[in-house]
Amino acid sequence: MLETEKDFDSKLKIQGNSSSSNGGGNVQRSKSFAFRAPQENYTIQDFELGKIYGVGSYSKVVRAKKKDTGTVYALKIMDKKFITKENKTAYVKLERIVLDQLDHPGIVRLYFTFQDSFSLYMALESCEGGELFDQITRKGRLSEDEARFYAAEVVDALEYIHNLGVIHRDIKPENLLLTAEGHIKIADFGSVKPMQDSQITVLPNAASDDKACTFVGTAAYVPPEVLNSSPATFGNDLWALGCTLYQMLSGTSPFKDASEWLIFQRIIARDLRFPDYFSDEARDLIDRLLDLDPSRRPGAAPDGYAILKRHPFFKGVDWDNLRAQIPPKLAPEPGTQSPVADDVHDSSWSPSHIGDGSAASVRQPDGATSSEGTGHITRLASIDSFDSKWQQFLEPGESVLMISMVKKLQKLTSKKVQLILTNKPKLIYVDPSKLIVKGNIIWSDNPNDLSIQVASPSNFKICTPKKVMSFEDAKQRACQWKKAIEGLQNR
Secondary structure, three states, rough: OOOOOOHHHHOOOOOOOOOOOOOOOOOOOOOOOOOOOEOOOOOOOHHEEEEEEEOOOOOOEEEEEOOOOEEEEEEEEEEEHHHOOOOHHHHHHHHHHHHHHHOOEOOEEEEEEEEOOEEEEEEEEEOOEEEEEHHHHOOOOOOHHHHHHHHHHHHHHHHHHOOOOOOOOOOOOHHEEOOOOOOOOOOOOOOOOOOOOOOOOOOOOOOOOOOOOOOOOOOOOOOOOOOOOOOOOHHHHHHHHHHHHHHHOOOOOOOOOHHHHHHHHHHOOOOOOOOOOOOOHHHHHHHOOOOOOHOOOOOOOOOOOHHOOOHHHHHOOEEEEEEEHOOOOOOOOHHHHHOOOOOOOOOOOOHHOOOOOOOOOOOOOOOOOOHHHHHHHHOOOOOOHHHHHHHOOOEEEEEEEEEEEEEEEOOEEEEEEEHHHHHEEEEEEEHHHEEEEEEEEOOOOOOOOOOEEEEOOOOEEEEOOOEEEEEEEEOOOOHHHHHOOOOOOOO
């Protein structure tokens, strides 16, 4: 069982000199540390739970109104059982510590934490305007003035983060939230990494990863140096900023393709194509941000942000009074009069649903989950899955649509295999050590001959008339497999 947060708090008072490195390099450490955001003795029953903001591999974020005060928070609910099983304890602690020390109008604020026997809870600032991703989707694409406003606010917040020696490592439109007024706030610091000279206090039992080059992020926004296992730099966030600006202006990410594997090939090749309607200024800025050399991206050098802010694309931006400017008008959610979330209670959520490790996501009538129904939420786990060695199992012109390292479950044993779905269509599983095909699941567009049943976020069965095969995906992509296979059947 995960250490309780009280134990965690007590461990934050470090005696003596703690200068050892743990994932983030020789970051600043202190003999004592006190949280700005306190740990409270609240329970989940103290809140009215509303709409789901998002779902990740071990957490979900829900709109929560404190019953006694009426204050609305974005409540991040983290499954202790899963965190322990997947060795994510240090990541959770690091996110909590870093968020506690960040103080900027362009970053979501952490107000307090609490816990119960099943879950850890972070009460975050609620951004009632929703995700920037939703604004792009509703409008199709943003005007250059709108994109300039949002990009400037992201640059302002990134400059603050980078000046503190911290890399976000997952900048994308889904993690750029909007206040009710329409100002940008960067969210989701679950992949954060303090650098060697960071001004953030980090403790030995809180770390992002053991290696500076660990793969994190989301496929469409991952920079090429990360795919090549190079150490993390501030340039990682600047590449993602370039991808995000491109998406704001075009409605789609610059390296979009049929599968994550193909996306990576386009990133590595820097296969970048600009629509004709991009202005010269926008094209030049994106082109520079998407430089293959992270040190050459505007904002990466010691005086880089001054150069970035002076770029012609940002002409007319009042950098000293960004938050005083009038934001672009928000497009409301279809069927509503306002983009601001209402107080209607989501019947899918009640205290009995929270914290139960067996209910890692909200079930939908068709067996899907709220997280996998919106594919942009899923975070990739390892670049190893997309290594070129899997190319040998493809025919000319065939491409990978879905690929994961999974466990093939049998009565008494389980064996790791690489499960691969292609556009042929073809569904095979490969021995990852011997690199030989261990099974070819006969494809059929008829669900009576080929179907997939989801038992939990991690477990699913592929059923054929002669055989039922059980698989476990540690990254909780069972519903994504279901969606991919059924989508191919219904093409």
